[in-house]
Amino acid sequence: MKNLGQMMKQAQKLQERMGELQEQLASAExxxxxxxxxxxxxxxxxxxxxxxxxxxxxxxxxxxxxLEDLIVAACNDAKVKLEAHVAEKMAEVTGGLKLxxxxxxxx
Numbered sequence: 001m002k003n004l005g006q007m008m009k010q011a012q013k014l015q016e017r018m019g020e021l022q023e024q025l026a027s028a029e030x031x032x033x034x035x036x037x038x039x040x041x042x043x044x045x046x047x048x049x050x051x052x053x054x055x056x057x058x059x060x061x062x063x064x065x066x067l068e069d070l071i072v073a074a075c076n077d078a079k080v081k082l083e084a085h086v087a088e089k090m091a092e093v094t095g096g097l098k099l100x101x102x103x104x105x106x107x
Contacts (some may be wrong), residue, residue, distance in 0.1 A: 039070040048070025
């Protein structure tokens, strides 16, 4: 039974660390860019869009499609950076413990 008690303590510590991680991620901001930085999208640690910056030289009413594509690309870049940041922080908390495919901690 001693092992079960140790496992429960470890699980409790992990749960506490996960709560701390959630707080850290909520305040994190990551920025993705496209068009050489002419379009920038900043996401919160929860994936909410916080900022969108567009270089005024890109605003051309005759060519809106390019601007739309750059915004999508910047959003995707920010999302990739956010996922990498979350994975890195998770690895720190879990000590590199990998979860089974399809499972993740709620963030």
